[in-house]
Amino acid sequence: MALTLPILYVTAFHKPAPNHMPVDxxxxxxxxQQIASGLQARVGNVLDITTVSSEAQARSDVGxxxxxxxxxxxxxxxxxxxxxxxxxxxxxxxxLTRVAGQVGQQTGQKVTPKVIDLKPLPSSDVAGLSLLFLAxxxxxxxxxxxxxxxxxxxxxxxxxxxxxxxxxxxxxxVTTLIAYAGYGAFDDHLVRAGLVVAAGTFxxxxxxxxxxxxxxxxxxxxxxVLFVFLGIPASGAAVPIDxxxxxxxxxxxxxxxxxxxxxxxxxxYFNSVGSGIxxxxxxxWACIAIGLMWVGHLVADRRKGSPADQFIGGPAPRxxxxxxRHEALPETAVAGAAAxxxxxxxxxx
Amino acid sequence: MSDxxxxxxxxxxxxxAPEADAAGQAQQTVKPxxxxxxxxxxxxxxxxxxxxxxxxxxxxIGLVHAPAPNHMKVAxxxxxxxxxxxxxxxxxxxxxxxxxxxxxxxxGAKGLIEDQKIRGAYNPATxxxxxxxxxxxxxxxxxxxxxxxxxxxxxxxxxQQIGAQAKQAAAQAQKAGAQAKQLQAKAQAAQSPAxxxxxxAQAQKAAAQAQQAGTQAKQLQAQAQKAAxGTRTTTHDVVATGANDPLxxxxxxxxxxxxxxxxxxxxxxxxxxxxKMFKILAGFGLPILVSILELFFAYGMMDxxxxxxxxxxxxxxxxxxxxCWVTMGLTTAFGPSMLIxxxxxxxxxxxxxxxxxxxxxxxPGFFHGMYLVTPTARGLYAFKSAIYFGSHGTLWDWxxxxxxxxxxxxxxxxxxxxxxxxxxxxxPQPAEMTELEEAAAVAAVAAAGAAA
Numbered sequence: 001m002a003l004t005l006p007i008l009y010v011t012a013f014h015k016p017a018p019n020h021m022p023v024d025x026x027x028x029x030x031x032x033q034q035i036a037s038g039l040q041a042r043v044g045n046v047l048d049i050t051t052v053s054s055e056a057q058a059r060s061d062v063g064x065x066x067x068x069x070x071x072x073x074x075x076x077x078x079x080x081x082x083x084x085x086x087x088x089x090x091x092x093x094x095x096l097t098r099v100a101g102q103v104g105q106q107t108g109q110k111v112t113p114k115v116i117d118l119k120p121l122p123s124s125d126v127a128g129l130s131l132l133f134l135a136x137x138x139x140x141x142x143x144x145x146x147x148x149x150x151x152x153x154x155x156x157x158x159x160x161x162x163x164x165x166x167x168x169x170x171x172x173x174v175t176t177l178i179a180y181a182g183y184g185a186f187d188d189h190l191v192r193a194g195l196v197v198a199a200g201t202f203x204x205x206x207x208x209x210x211x212x213x214x215x216x217x218x219x220x221x222x223x224x225v226l227f228v229f230l231g232i233p234a235s236g237a238a239v240p241i242d243x244x245x246x247x248x249x250x251x252x253x254x255x256x257x258x259x260x261x262x263x264x265x266x267x268x269y270f271n272s273v274g275s276g277i278x279x280x281x282x283x284x285w286a287c288i289a290i291g292l293m294w295v296g297h298l299v300a301d302r303r304k305g306s307p308a309d310q311f312i313g314g315p316a317p318r319x320x321x322x323x324x325r326h327e328a329l330p331e332t333a334v335a336g337a338a339a340x341x342x343x344x345x346x347x348x349x
Numbered sequence: 350m351s352d353x354x355x356x357x358x359x360x361x362x363x364x365x366a367p368e369a370d371a372a373g374q375a376q377q378t379v380k381p382x383x384x385x386x387x388x389x390x391x392x393x394x395x396x397x398x399x400x401x402x403x404x405x406x407x408x409x410i411g412l413v414h415a416p417a418p419n420h421m422k423v424a425x426x427x428x429x430x431x432x433x434x435x436x437x438x439x440x441x442x443x444x445x446x447x448x449x450x451x452x453x454x455x456x457g458a459k460g461l462i463e464d465q466k467i468r469g470a471y472n473p474a475t476x477x478x479x480x481x482x483x484x485x486x487x488x489x490x491x492x493x494x495x496x497x498x499x500x501x502x503x504x505x506x507x508x509q510q511i512g513a514q515a516k517q518a519a520a521q522a523q524k525a526g527a528q529a530k531q532l533q534a535k536a537q538a539a540q541s542p543a544x545x546x547x548x549x550a551q552a553q554k555a556a557a558q559a560q561q562a563g564t565q566a567k568q569l570q571a572q573a574q575k576a577a578x579g580t581r582t583t584t585h586d587v588v589a590t591g592a593n594d595p596l597x598x599x600x601x602x603x604x605x606x607x608x609x610x611x612x613x614x615x616x617x618x619x620x621x622x623x624x625k626m627f628k629i630l631a632g633f634g635l636p637i638l639v640s641i642l643e644l645f646f647a648y649g650m651m652d653x654x655x656x657x658x659x660x661x662x663x664x665x666x667x668x669x670x671x672x673c674w675v676t677m678g679l680t681t682a683f684g685p686s687m688l689i690x691x692x693x694x695x696x697x698x699x700x701x702x703x704x705x706x707x708x709x710x711x712x713p714g715f716f717h718g719m720y721l722v723t724p725t726a727r728g729l730y731a732f733k734s735a736i737y738f739g740s741h742g743t744l745w746d747w748x749x750x751x752x753x754x755x756x757x758x759x760x761x762x763x764x765x766x767x768x769x770x771x772x773x774x775x776x777p778q779p780a781e782m783t784e785l786e787e788a789a790a791v792a793a794v795a796a797a798g799a800a801a
Contacts, residue, residue, distance in 0.1 A: 002610030002639050009602040129413045136796040137405035141398035147785045178406040185414040220788045228792040238799035
């Protein structure tokens with residue numbers, strides 16, 4: 001783990017550069033459309049250019065994070081949205097300013113680019129990073145609580161799920177309380193933000209539990225890899241996804257952490273536009289988690305021994321143990337179950 | 350009877366167990382106690398997620414949401430009286446934001462930037478701003494913006510002065526013009542040609558003066574307009590980040606790897622039953638190995654940092670060793686519950702107050718305070734200083750790490766001796782619990798690294 005983290009992060013973040021960054025080019029005349037169609041060949045993989053016929057369309061695309069930026073060829077206006085990502089908006093401004101200059105040279109018309117920030121970040125969150133830690137508080141709480149409950153608890157399924165739901169609600173409330181009331185980092189959409197954090201926390205708890213039921217304590221490491229090591233670089237929260245290597249771009253749509261962070265960003269800064277796909281992603285992961293729990297339950301049942309074993313005097317069936325590693329719990333964790341000195345250090349039977 | 354002096358023992362004292370043939374009754378008696386203890390255990394264990402739920406947003410959002418200069422040291426270049434006056438004025442105006450001093454020369458300013466004694470400097474005579482991108486992603490724009498505003502302010506003051514002179518000249522022109530008219534009228538009303546000639550000559554002289562004053566007023570007006578737009582500043586990056594690491598964040602990732610390597614080594618060595626020699630060898634060997642592998646990756650494979658890797662390497666190894674032995678000392682001396690303390694203090698507080706995510710002079714004072722006493726914060730800062738600034742100004746960072754290492758080593762020795770004498774020995778916490786805490790620490794620090 002000590003080496004995996006720096007290797008992954010350096011690979012993802014050391015030299016962010018536009019990589020298939022989606023931008024719009026507004027072309028209203030035939031000449032402009034011709035210029036726009038030639039641009040993609042010139043920029044290669046740096047930008048994914050979409051030609052649109054109106055400024056309104058470009059503004060809408062940028063305002064909903066469908067495009068990182070837009071260039072209007074008729075007046076040199078560059079549209080960006082800093083709330084989508086500070087690093088991304090600076091990069092798109094630089095790239096489109098260069099493109100505008102080249103187009104000006106090509107057409108012989110000098111156009112002075114004017115940059116318009118459609119969604120600036122508030123002064124209370126100038127770096128746009130607060131949402132990352134709002135979410136991470138919940139993700140870590142969900143991950144750790146699910147692992148702990150599976151490690152030391154032996155709760156019935158309904159109680160376990162209720163516990164995770166309770167933790168998720170608490171996580172949503174505590175983290176938003178700190179961010180909103182404590183620091184004033186955000187002003188609006190308090191309830192929605194809290195719900196997103198709670199939903200993400202709950203999903204993480206379920207996935208962690210499902211994995212734990214199936215593969216045991218190894219899920220602790222698998223969870224860190226899934227939710228953090230891969231999840232954070234692929235989320236676009238720190239460095240925008242269209243400035244990271246293609247590997248992270250490929251996995252980003254499928255992971256729960258990017259879904260949660262993207263949904264949180266859209267709720268906080270983009271009026272929840274386009275967050276449906278993120279809700280769907282989290283819902284799919286919740287279903288996967290339930291499936292994993294079910295499979296884990298079947299595997300655990302099989303490990304308890306068949307009826308034939310019991311008939312010939314084999315080991316007595318274990319009493320509703322959900323964890324396949326229950327027998328690994330050391331004595332200190334179950335010393336209280338002795339109830340009296342005579343139970344001895346053997347702990348649970 | 351249970352031993353209540355053992356901190357890990359959760360046994361309850363209950364009445365004597367029932368007869369063996371009343372197994373059903375025994376189970377009934379055992380179950381509620383077991384259930385109570387397990388609930389207590391779960392409740393206690395859930396303190397860990399609560400800690401993350403509170404610490405992550407509390408510390409990190411506090412650090413990054415509204416960065417602002419906080420006693421950031423900058424300088425104005427020049428030895429004249431006017432520069433001295435400007436420095437006092439600006440220093441008073443900026444309050445706690447910037448600490449503005451005077452430097453005699455450009456070379457002197459550059460030297461101070463390289464020694465990390467100041468973060469930027471401005472030469473009002475030429476409009477040059479000297480800064481450093483290696484000091485932090487937030488530092489350079491803050492310095493550039495501050496001096497650009499200063500240059501604008503200067504320009505506006507100059508424009509005001511010139512504007513006042515222009516007004517004076519215009520007033521003179523008007524006065525001379527009025528006088529010329531009067532004299533012209535007198536010349537026309539003169540009773541003799543000689544008198545008329547005299548007044549006429551005076552009128553011509555006054556008119557010429559009016560024209561001269563008017564021309565001067567126009568020139569001064571133009572100068573005032575030019576000055577009002579301010580001096581255009583030109584920035585010079587005195588200490589730049591490497592071409593393969595333009596954001597300058599890789600030092601944090603590599604440093605975090607060393608901390609995690611040290612933490613995990615310290616935890617594992619404090620819980621597994623091994624001989625003293627193995628503990629010493631592994632306690633030094635593993636952090637060194639992790640650090641060397643990271644250095645190979647950073648310098649050899651990715652070419653992230655400028656210069657050679659020797660001094661940064663020694664710093665990185667020291668950071669990992671300090672983390673290892675402090676963790677080992679705390680858990681050996683005070684028990685496995687100290688792992689949470691290590692995670693909170695060495696990892697979360699250490700990374701946030703190191704200055705590598707957000708410089709401490711752009712963060713609330715709390716983080717600078719924690720930087721002073723946290724060995725991992727000191728170590729991360731020293732590592733970055735070694736890479737870009739030749740380790741200038743890191744004496745106290747090294748002393749803090751040395752003290753922490755000595756304390757960790759001492760606690761390990763004392764704890765080992767005390768534990769060897771204790772009967773029964775303290776049972777270790779579940780290995781899975783330790784693995785979970787380690788994984789949670791890595792996850793927390795990974796989240797922190799993303800903010801860089």
